Amino acid sequence: xxxxxxxxxxxxxxxxxxxxxxxxxxxxxxxxxxxxxxxxxxxxxxxxxxxxxxxxxxxxxxxxxxxxxxxxxxxxxxxxxxxxxxxxxxxxxxxxxxxxxxxxxxxxxxxxxxxxxxxxxxxxxxx
Numbered sequence: 001x002x003x004x005x006x007x008x009x010x011x012x013x014x015x016x017x018x019x020x021x022x023x024x025x026x027x028x029x030x031x032x033x034x035x036x037x038x039x040x041x042x043x044x045x046x047x048x049x050x051x052x053x054x055x056x057x058x059x060x061x062x063x064x065x066x067x068x069x070x071x072x073x074x075x076x077x078x079x080x081x082x083x084x085x086x087x088x089x090x091x092x093x094x095x096x097x098x099x100x101x102x103x104x105x106x107x108x109x110x111x112x113x114x115x116x117x118x119x120x121x122x123x124x125x126x127x
Contacts, residue, residue: 009090013070016063023060054108062101069093 033041047053073089 005090009070009073009093012066012094013074016067016070019060019063020067055105058101058105058108061104062097065100066094066097069096 030041030044033044048057070093073093076089
């Protein structure tokens, strides 16, 4: 029973929801830094440019996409009284989540490379 695709979809949906819920306080903390302590925000933003944090952001985007597609799958199932053949919907939601995560990883890597090349050309930008 626990190896059934519906159970795997259930687990992915719950784990992604938990991770997103744990992210909310961190996000609120960063917003508070923006409002109350800009110097610490700059330090935090410097830290967020590390590869481990960028990879963690990609995992978070994957979780958001997995939670979204899992929720849409549940809504479609309930609204349209779909039969017990949820397998294709489950696979589609997981594949779509993975694709969104990979696209974010690639775009994030390209953005970092572009940003670093701009910094090398102009090390003292005027703000």
